[in-house]
Amino acid sequence: MSVLLKNIKQLLQVHDNNVTIVKGEAMKILPIIENAYLYIEHDTIIEYGEMKYCEGIEAETVIDATGKIVLPSWCDSHTHLVYAGNRTSDFVDRINGLSYEEIANKGGGILNSAKILQKTNEEDLYNQAMKRLDELISMGTGAVEIKTGYGLTVAAELKMLRVIKRIKLESLAKIIPTLLAAHAIPEAYKADKNNYIELIINDLIPKAKALNIAHYIDVFCEKGYFDLKDTEQILSAAQQFDLRPKLHVNQFNSFGGVALGVKYKAISVDHLEQLNSNDIDALKASHTIPVALPGCSYFLGIPYTPARKLIDAGLPLAIATDYNPGTAPSGNMNFVVSAACINLKMTPEEAINAATINGAYAMGISNMYGSITRGKKANLIITKPLNHYKEIPYAFGHNPIDSVVINGQFKAIKNPEANFRIS
Ligand code: NIG
Ligand code: FE
Numbered sequence: 152m153s154v155l156l157k158n159i160k161q162l163l164q165v166h167d168n169n170v171t172i173v174k175g176e177a178m179k180i181l182p183i184i185e186n187a188y189l190y191i192e193h194d195t196i197i198e199y200g201e202m203k204y205c206e207g208i209e210a211e212t213v214i215d216a217t218g219k220i221v222l223p224s225w226c227d228s229h230t231h232l233v234y235a236g237n238r239t240s241d242f243v244d245r246i247n248g249l250s251y252e253e254i255a256n257k258g259g260g261i262l263n264s265a266k267i268l269q270k271t272n273e274e275d276l277y278n279q280a281m282k283r284l285d286e287l288i289s290m291g292t293g294a295v296e297i298k299t300g301y302g303l304t305v306a307a308e309l310k311m312l313r314v315i316k317r318i319k320l321e322s323l324a325k326i327i328p329t330l331l332a333a334h335a336i337p338e339a340y341k342a343d344k345n346n347y348i349e350l351i352i353n354d355l356i357p358k359a360k361a362l363n364i365a366h367y368i369d370v371f372c373e374k375g376y377f378d379l380k381d382t383e384q385i386l387s388a389a390q391q392f393d394l395r396p397k398l399h400v401n402q403f404n405s406f407g408g409v410a411l412g413v414k415y416k417a418i419s420v421d422h423l424e425q426l427n428s429n430d431i432d433a434l435k436a437s438h439t440i441p442v443a444l445p446g447c448s449y450f451l452g453i454p455y456t457p458a459r460k461l462i463d464a465g466l467p468l469a470i471a472t473d474y475n476p477g478t479a480p481s482g483n484m485n486f487v488v489s490a491a492c493i494n495l496k497m498t499p500e501e502a503i504n505a506a507t508i509n510g511a512y513a514m515g516i517s518n519m520y521g522s523i524t525r526g527k528k529a530n531l532i533i534t535k536p537l538n539h540y541k542e543i544p545y546a547f548g549h550n551p552i553d554s555v556v557i558n559g560q561f562k563a564i565k566n567p568e569a570n571f572r573i574s
Pocket of ligand 2: 229230231399473475
């Protein structure tokens with residue numbers, strides 16, 4: 152199957168060389184071609200350029216993208232989209248003044264989500280998650296990391312992994328699974344969390360590895376959850392099984408989680424709402440990418456990750472949704488890109504870099520996703536007619552998307568008849 156998109160108003164994030172990350176000053180640059188064409192075959196980007204060079208290119212399907220902007224799909228590198236039920240009662244408790252910690256202590260929080268998930272059967276869990284994923288795809292996301300972490304027993308964590316595997320096999324989106332068994336200390340282990348850590352290390356990790364689904368390990372490294380010693384124990388065991396860290400650190404407190412992540416060669420360290428100069432220094436000497444989650448700060452009313460400090464220190468930055476029932480019940484990357492501009496003071500170019508190529512890097516897939524580059528996967532957003540790409544973050548809360556291409560397949564979002572003028 153071959154498709155030619157022509158008369159594209161602006162083709163964004165075009166790299167002739169296979170760039171896999173952008174850092175610091177370079178994040179201000181978003182390479183674009185005005186009045187462009189893009190040619191794809193099956194699931195692969197084959198060619199692109201200015202319209203004046205399009206003559207003679209033939210394709211089975213030709214789509215006129217006059218007035219529209221085309222860019223790589225969003226790469227959402229941090230989600231917990233497999234969950235059961237919701238946490239609207241936590242939401243209302245917070246409106247009434249309770250903190251995340253107080254809500255968790257009164258029986259809400261992660262443990263409550265785990266209770267519901269443990270009782271939910273695999274089929275139901277799969278159906279709930281697939282529905283969410285389809286919605287994300289329609290909002291422009293083409294690659295998604297999905298964590299476990301609402302199981303908190305060996306059986307329920309493995310159930311989550313199997314659900315993620317099924318999603319990976321059945322969705323057109325690129326799925327990256329992460330094992331987050333150390334998300335909270337289960338009620339049964341409250342008196343001795345070491346027994347839970349031992350269970351993760353001696354039982355769950357080997358079983359998870361045998362399923363060959365997850366390539367990453369995550370730990371919620373935070374006061375009241377897993378401290379530095381716990382986190383190191385888990386990371387060092389996971390290392391033996393080739394599970395690379397991708398960590399929750401510095402959400403509420405900064406106490407060395409970033410440096411620990413760097414020590415264990417984490418691919419990413421996520422949250423960073425609390426950040427000090429030691430954290431920045433640790434990141435400077437690493438290949439670990441920091442990830443900001445503005446939807447979580449927005450929803451909880453906690454500080455935003457100091458993106459300017461990170462980028463101005465020459466570091467890369469990715470942004471992601473953190474889609475989960477407790478702290479970010481939205482998987483809308485368009486909103487995250489807007490919030491990055493409005494609240495993190497990132498320019499539209501920085502935000503789009505953070506949500507595409509750098510998001511892909513934070514999942515370890517930026518050699519194949521996150522830019523318009525020959526040979527990369529055809530995962531694309533086609534916007535509604537817009538005057539400029541800056542309107543994507545500017546019109547916050549609006550849906551800029553007309554249609555998406557996912558793994559080479561076209562999906563019209565609304566009114567499929569009207570979306571494509573096929574000539
Ligand atoms: O990334 N902070 C830890 N994990 C999630 C929240 C999980 C929950 O509250 O259900 C997060 O914010
Ligand atoms: Fe998270």
